[in-house]
Amino acid sequence: MNEQLTFNNGVTMPALGLGVFQSSPEETVDAVDTALRGGYRLIDTAAAYFNEKQVGEGIRKSGVDRDEIFVETKVFISQFGYEETLHAFDVATAKLGLDTLDLFILHQPAPWIWDKTLEAYRALETLLEEGKVRSIGVSNFTPEHLDNLMQERTVVPALNQIELHPYFAQHENEAADTALGTITQAWSPIGGITFYPGFNEGGHKNPLTDTTIQAIGEKYGKTNAQVMIRWHLEQGRSAIPKSVKPARIAENFEVFDFELTPQDIAAIDALDLGKRSGPDPDAVRPPERIFDIPEA
Template sequence: MTAKSTMLTLNNGVEMPALGLGVFQSAPEETAASVTTALQDGYRLIDTAAAYGNEKEVGEGIRRSGVDRGEVFVTTKLWLSDYGYDATLRAFDTSLDNLGLDYLDLYLLHFAFPSAFDSTVAAYKAMEKLLADGRVRAIGVSNFSAGQLRDLIDRTDVVPAVNQVELHPYFIQRELRNVHANLGVVTQDWSPLGGVNLYWSAAPQAGQSPLEDPTVVKIAARYGKTPAQVVLRWHIEQGLSAIPKSVKAHRIAENSNIFDFALTADEVAAVDALDTGLRGGPDPDSIKADSFG
């Protein structure tokens, strides 16, 4: 299967697929098969994290797929308990061993510690060394607010290539995206279909899904597409990267079948208008060192 997805160029010239497979909440016993299925279906970006507990299975899925390692863009993230310079270097080695790889395409800080930012900076400086040593092709962050992002840039040398954040039609993060554009940071979207409102018990809009919104359903009918395909296309139209999660083969295939149509500017604006300004997941400015136990 040939690769699907348009490509985004990061601020260091590295190219990253705009569409990928996320494996947050994918059980280890389901992860390898879903990764293999996705790669054989044309995906070329796989996003995991040390905290997900499935890095080994991601590596296994890559090897099973038969797709050459050089064609697969692999991202993982550093967990909070491993922040600090030396701890980061050790954690990176562990993640690489778990994945069974000899380099990483993108390494991200999973969160910032607003009240313990020195450890965040130290971790990022270790990532800069990994980048300089050629052990990772790009570095970035996840779940950083605009203020946290600027603070990190002021204290380090390499502007993050990516900030991976919650972003979907009910929470479009326009202001943060504008900051990213000004800084040369790619916006990558977790929960791009709005599923966080279904699985995060504290979500203000718990139980509400953009995939059931009449605006999205109407556009989907117009194109003979599913609501999920319309929402993912909405991300792509705006130069964003989306990493939907699924362990079901038919959903994985459905989510990648979005490159044979395009939304009009009015349709993109109509989906934008669904924004509530309410995030479903944790607030980056409220994370504490003990937030996750």
């Protein structure tokens, strides 16, 4: 049974979901369908993943009632601005085939265009007030970004989605989230970003083959991935592991029949290298990576 997290506005969200970052449109429909049929009820996507339409198709193919599914998507940087972000909602819901969103978040802080970021968040607040979204949040916001946001805006983010896995544990970032009453959601929760093509080509170790995690898993008859997902859930985080393989999707969900000890958690915490593998949220995104989002 999936564990539930409660946002600062009372909305609840399943702790464990399916991510579709770098899932091709062709693979996304079946991945979402498989996940929902297997018990998942949280699906995370984004305008910049170019697969929102296929997420919607997967939801409908599954036959699972819309009211049972928590759908989360993101506004891309090229959609920042007040009117632009209001339009981004229309585009996202049209692609997904939905009337409302359970969670709508900003994909990046984009501090070099901070005025537009603030206007984008103001649009999220408007959508929340109008009942078009049930909750709003951010992604890749550091403690400084959160402080700057709350100096200007009113609604505390329900969620902050950040890179977080055993090799980049982000304790300070999570503490800042917790201080605000914001849930932390881990993207790349099992460390996939450490070996994804196009990221970190110089390479870190791969936590999916880490011997410390493996030894913990052997005690419970669990894989490294399952141990890492359990590590997130037991510390009150949301995790959205990505896969398009039915066996792996099922494996990632089989984490509710065991618990880690405090010693297990401490051993995994000790693996933190303190080094980011994904993009630096403060780095100016080059123009060629600020692409337009197609209309629905």
